[in-house]
Amino acid sequence: MNTLQESKHLPEQDSDTRGSSLERMLRVLDLFTGESPIWTVDDMGAALGFTRSTIYRYVRELAEANLLFQVEAGRYALGARIITWDRQLRLSDPLVRAAQLLEPSFPQWSEQQVWLICRLFKDRVVCIHQYGNLFSEVSYSRGSPRPLFRGATSKAILANMSPRQHNQLFLDNPDEVRASHLGQTWEQFRRSLQQLRRQAYVASAGEIDPGVYGLAAPLFDGEGKVVGSISCLRPVQQRDSAHEEEQGKQILVLAKTLSQLMVSLANNPKQPG
Structure with missing residues (x-):
């Protein structure tokens, strides 16, 4: 026995x-x-x-x-x-399916770049799809959680959460907030998030992976609730302030298209994709 x-x-x-x-x-x-x-x-x-x-x-x-x-x-x-469940998620998640359909339209801003599609699960940001190649391995690929308070990928989501969620996150995560460059006090934190929300896209450099620059935009469901983000990671040397606003506008358009396609696929699961 x-x-x-x-x-x-x-x-x-x-x-x-x-x-x-x-x-x-x-x-x-x-x-x-x-x-x-x-x-x-x-x-x-x-x-x-x-x-x-x-x-x-x-x-x-x-x-x-x-x-x-x-x-x-x-x-x-x-x-x-x-393993079986992961395969099912890859095939059925409307956000993954939408991202795969749109991959040919992702801008090629650099020879070395990787696109990440991430979802928000309660207060955790998890990568669910990755496309492209970077000069080095990024710290999280599919299935890897990301810190909510650091990096463009997560901050694009964080900025679009509700004020009530912001308040609770500030109270529950004082050390993470202080290390996030978003402010040391509640008022500073609140204003930083408002500024990011008005700008709509978020940029950061070296907050997660040294030498990596990220540009991200939020994704929304059919009710306007933030559910994730799309981000492009490149070598930090590729950051060009003169073109960042233009590229930020491009990623916002891409994020809007991706959000709409995700909602369409969620409402019509058998829609070809």
Whole structure:
């Protein structure tokens, strides 16, 4: 009998009662990152503060659901169902589909450039599509989260969130706000975001990746709510202040077209694309 099977007969002594079983199982999945893609069962339990019987039960259930798989005895990685879900998202996400349709119309401002399409998920910005090549690997490609307060890609989204969201983010993230170059006080932070919102496009250099310059514009759903951004990343040497306003206007037009196509595809999922 293997250890997971043996765990079925262990008495339940879980002292961790925070959240539902589903929430705690999701915390198990959250342990698997690019830096730590493989975990032992005992290490998972130690990292989360779960009892041995609880972590063995969760791992067994996740493995049975193909959300985890055993790469070798006692060591686990993310499973096949997640790979299948990622493929489904690539094929069905209306924003990804819209971006793929519009790729031929993306401006070629530099031989070295990469376009990023990012979505806002609550208060997290995640890259969902990437197109082009840059002289070096950018710090996040598809599936990688971006800091909400740094970089043109995220600031284009942040500037268009509601005043109520801005206030809560300021209260919840004082250190990140201070490091964002958006102001040290609430009033400075609020005015910086208003200025970015009026300008509509956002530019930044070296805030995420050294030597990388980004130009971004927000994306909106059919109700005018910001849902993401499109950005073009280039070597910082390619930044040309004389042409930045013109390119900013171009990316705003592209963002508007992308938003409209995304809404159309969301309302008509079977529309060819």
